[in-house]
Amino acid sequence: MxxxxxxxxxxxxxxxxxxxxxxxxxxxxxxxxxxxxxxxxxxxxxxxxxxxxxxxxxxxxxxxxxxxxxxxxxxxxxxxxxxxxxxxxxxxxxxxxxxxxxxxxxxxxxxxxxxxxxxxxxxxxxxxxxxxxxxxxxxxxxxxxxxxxxxxxxxxxxxxxxxxxxxxxxxxxxxxxxxxxxxxxxxxxxxxxxxxxxxxxxxxxxxxxxxxxxxxxxxxxxxxxxxxxxxxxxxxxxxxxxxxxxxxxxxxxxxxxxxxxxxxxxxxxxxxxxxxxxxxxxxxxxxxxxRPTVQILPLKAALAGGVIGVDTNADHFAAYRLDPHGNPVGEPHRFPYDLTGTAHHRDAQLRHALTRLLHWAEQTGVGAIAIEDLDFSAEKTREKHGRKKRFRQLISGIPTGKLKARLVSMAAEHGLAIVAVDPAYTSRWGGQHWQKPLTTPRRRMSRHDAAGIAIGRRALGHPIRRRTAPPPHDRSDRVGHRTVQADRRARGREEPRPRIPGPRTRSVPPDAARTRATRTPKTVRDVRSEQEWVQDSLLLTE
Known part of the structure; x- marks a missing residue:
């Protein structure tokens, strides 16, 4: 990296x-x-x-x-x-x-x-x-x-x-x-x-x-x-x-x-x-x-009720809802639009897609929508993608500046905050860490849907990757939980593990010592290594 x-x-x-x-x-x-x-x-x-x-x-x-x-x-x-x-x-x-x-x-x-x-x-x-x-x-x-x-x-x-x-x-x-x-x-x-x-x-x-x-x-x-x-x-x-x-x-x-x-x-x-x-x-x-100048809502207060991460593409918005802890909730949503034709048609398509997005955000109860702070000024030059004319037209057709201004204006009427995040590596890391784990026989995850999760997690201040490296001592949770979106102090995010008897949780029944001391191994090996010394009560009586 x-x-x-x-x-x-x-x-x-x-x-x-x-x-x-x-x-x-x-x-x-x-x-x-x-x-x-x-x-x-x-x-x-x-x-x-x-x-x-x-x-x-x-x-x-x-x-x-x-x-x-x-x-x-x-x-x-x-x-x-x-x-x-x-x-x-x-x-x-x-x-x-x-x-x-x-x-x-x-x-x-x-x-x-x-x-x-x-x-x-x-x-x-x-x-x-x-x-x-x-x-x-x-x-x-x-x-x-x-x-x-x-x-x-x-x-x-x-x-x-x-x-x-x-x-x-x-x-x-x-x-x-x-x-x-x-x-x-x-x-x-x-x-x-x-x-x-x-x-x-x-x-x-x-x-x-x-x-x-x-x-x-x-x-x-x-x-x-x-x-x-x-x-x-x-x-x-x-x-x-x-x-x-x-x-x-x-x-x-x-x-x-x-x-x-x-x-x-x-x-x-x-x-x-x-x-x-x-x-x-x-x-x-x-x-x-x-209008009178309105006090900008603090970032922490805007994200208290969760966020919807939106990935902007050439023909649709890919949106995913995340809870305040960065966990994806529900199914991915897509809001398509067509940016061909006259300027009035493109503007109407953009307004319609944003209206559907804002209505869904109101239904979920989140307080903010996270978008990428995009700027394709350096990517539109024909010198970088000279032969890829269609790709250059695709980049130029994405309404970055107009989208942000219109979304901010429309979201203000619904009481929603717009959080702008750095667009670097959202599609790449989102597809790497979230696309495959969330794909099921009934849910088809695209790279754009995974990018929406990455955008939302970046707005919430969480890393995009799902898991950190294992603890340095052993595979227990002695030095901290291995999942990024969970914490030992947040009980609502992951409930305590059930106390199942066994060596994994180090909780054994009361008579486990006597059972291990008196049982006979089924294989021929050193029995003394399998037994524990127990004082016989008959030797203490006369």
């Missing part, structure tokens, strides 16, 4: 810090649609202009430049709209910055693997810890050219990062590239243009506590009436006082409607966003707000 890396400590994942609900804006008249389009296009142009200025500033941005940008936007909108636009700009620039850092790390991982494989002889065999050499001189030559290309990309990306230069496309880079592939996307130029313009609109406003109904720019009353504060150049479109436009449509949030109404009636901050779905031709209103 000299090559085993140090394992990271398990931790309870923090709960969600925000809530978002959505409802459809129905029965809008033509004037409502016209106002929404005009306002969205006007504020979208302001957001594009502000983003260009922010990207030009780079790392030299400060409070003074931010105040200057906000003053310029206030002249053509309002102070609150200008604040919402500048905040969205800052968030978008920060996201681009993080993506740039992740791209640099991905290039570094690919360069490292290429250099390693190019340094090996042609045809050198690989191992589980790293790939081997290339198969032919031709492949070696092409990979050496690719190494130069990646090094050039890495140098350019590092230069941009040091200069604070990012590249952002308002509306999305993928949609922008679709303009050159309309036939493959099944879109006409007019349909693409409509979708492009809708993605670049800006119809959002941050909440403000203490103001009427928690938002002055986009206001929603407890009755569901929606009104918008129009920018100064569009004030002539108002149909209400103080330059506001009231929509004919009303909203009613079916999910978390009571919580939203409590916040609105108390004038607490609620942020709103209006967007248009060009595919369905529908308008939607999204309300979001922050």
């Amino acid at each position: 000299g090559g085993v890396r140090e394992l990271a400590a398990s931790f309870v994942a923090p709960g969600p810090s925000g809530v978002a609900v959505r409802d459809r804006l129905k029965h809008l008249i033509s004037q409502d649609v016209h106002v929404l389009r005009v306002v969205g296009a006007h504020q979208g142009a302001l957001a594009s202009r502000d983003l260009r200025v922010r990207c030009a500033d780079g790392p030299n941005h400060g409070a003074e430049s931010w105040a200057t940008r906000k003053r310029e936007l206030t002249k053509v909108s309002s102070s609150r709209i200008a604040g919402a636009i500048t905040k969205a700009t800052h968030d978008q620039w920060a996201l681009a910055r993080r993506s740039q850092t992740a791209h640099i790390r991905s290039l570094e991982a690919g360069i490292k693997v290429l250099r390693h494989r190019l340094s090996l002889p042609i045809g050198a065999a690989g191992s589980k810890r790293g790939p081997g050499g290339y198969r032919s001189r031709s492949e070696w030559f092409h990979k050496s050219r690719r190494l130069q290309a990646l090094e050039a990309r890495h140098a350019a990306a590092v230069t941009d990062w040091q200069a604070g230069r990012v590249r952002v496309v308002r509306g999305g880079k993928r949609l922008f590239s679709t303009r050159h592939h309309l036939a493959e996307a099944g879109l006409t130029e007019g349909e693409w243009r409509e979708r492009w313009e809708a993605e670049r609109w800006f119809l959002a406003a941050d909440g403000e506590s203490g103001k009427r109904y928690g938002n002055e720019t986009i206001r929603v009353t407890p009755d569901g009436q929606v009104s918008i504060k129009l920018p100064a150049p569009l004030a002539h479109l108002a149909n209400a006082k103080h330059g506001r436009y009231t929509l004919t449509s009303t909203v009613a949030f079916a999910h978390r409607g009571v919580e939203w109404a409590d916040r609105v009636e108390a004038n607490r901050a609620v942020a709103y966003r209006i967007h248009y779905d060009t595919t369905r031709g529908r308008w939607y209103l999204t309300a979001s707000w922050q």
